[in-house]
Amino acid sequence: MKEMLEKIREQAERQIEAATSPETLDEIRVSVLGKKGELTQILKGMKDVAPEDRPKVGQMVNSVRDVLEEALAEQKKILKSAVIEKKMQNEWLDVTRPGTRAMRGHKHPNQIALEDLERVFIGMGYEVVEGPEIEYDRMNFKLLNIPEDHPAKDEQDTFYIQRHDESKGETTEDDIVLRTQTSSVQARVMLAAGKLKETSKGFPERNLPIKLISPGRVFRSDEVDATHSPSFHQVEGLVIGENVTMADLKGTLDQFAKEFFGPDTKTKLRPHHFPFTEPSAEVDVTCFKCHGTGRVKKMEEVKEGGKLVRREVDCACTACKSSGWIEILGCGMVHPDVLEMCGINDSSDPDAPVYTGFAFGIGLERVALLKYEIADMRLLYENDIRFLEQF
Ligand code: DAH
Secondary structure (H helix, E strand, C coil): CHHHHHHHHHHHHHHHHHCCCHHHHHHHHHHHHCCCCHHHHHHHHHHHCCCCCHHHHHHHHHHHHHHHHHHHHHHHHHHHHHHHHHHHHHCCCCCCCCCCCCCCCCCCHHHHHHHHHHHHHHHCCCEECCCCCEEEHHHHCHHHCCCCCCHHHHHCCCEEEEEEECCCCEEEEEEEEECCCCCHHHHHHHHHHCCCCCCECCECCCCCCEEEEEEEEEECCCCCCCCCCCEEEEEEEEEEECCCCHHHHHHHHHHHHHHHHCCCCCEEEEEEEECCEEEEEEEEEECCCCCCCCEEEEEEEEEECCEEEEEEEEEECCCCCCCCEEEEEEEEEECHHHHHHCCCCCCCCCCCCCCEEEEEEEEHHHHHHHHCCCCCCCHHHHCCHHHHCCC
16 A cells, blocks of 8 residues: 555656646646545545554555645746746846837927917917908908009909809809908908997907907918918907007017017118008018128138138128118008998097007018028928927
8 A cells, every 4th residue: 555655646746747837737636636536546445444554544645645735836836937937038128228209299480489479469468369261352452441453452462262152153253362461350350349340250249449469371372482482371460449659559569579589679660551551661670690780700711821711700691681670570550441441430420439550460481480590481381300300
């Protein structure tokens, strides 16, 4: 009996040691220690053992069982750690490795300029109002004192939109346009605030005074070059109230220029003509590059005694074509006829209050190009990441 038990133990131990998976271990357990296992069979056969030998045999069986159970547990542990080891080898992750950075987008120079511009005007108490890009001829031209045959309509190289009326079988041409100027928003806002209380989508009835800027896209049938594009952006300004004067306009634009281009910037109003303002002016700012002197110092390689040396030379400023000034916007006092047509003033009523106001229109690309010293407007539309990344 003893030898038999020893044999079972030895054989099982060998099997356990050779087992490479938990399943094999389970099979060994069942075949030796299970209900029908070899050891269990021996216990079941106890009745054939002499009664005096039974305790001894029982003890031997139990000790073999203990040894095998321990061996099984031990091998299980070894297998488990081998599995973990393998997993660690296959699934390692170097947490100290520098990560791959996700590419971050950049704000477009136009957007940076617009946010900066809005910051300045919001700081002065202006609201920001946006109008439609597809506009009635009436808002874009007529109400702004630009009648049917006005040469300014040619100047603005307008894109007209055909409107087809199915029911009448009619195609009308000239009453809808891609707006050529954000000045159209002036008309919409004044109509909603004036006596006419003419409202439109996005322009609910409102009260005077008006103090707003209106940024947005405008369209002209222009050829693309370094300073022209068929689609660009403007920022309109409009202030209407009691006793608004040219001095307010001048002060406002001066403040804007100082905040936008730098505190030492000076402004100059040059008489000009716009149909919807009287008097009208164009505003120049002192050149940001030469600070109004028209001259700049540049490092250049020059020949001296047969040698090339780098020296500071005095050159004409290219940013302002050495004039010291750069034109940035058009402006003026809102024309009395415009105030009348849009229902702000009523000259037929001697008791009606009389309002005045000023307006201005800034070319967004123009100020962005100036501020960030970009030589060609086309760069703003190409969206080349190598260009955009610089801002
Ligand atoms: N709308 C004009 C243009 O596109 C710019 C302009 C000039 C706007 C004078 C104004 C203004 O509000 O008062 O050329």
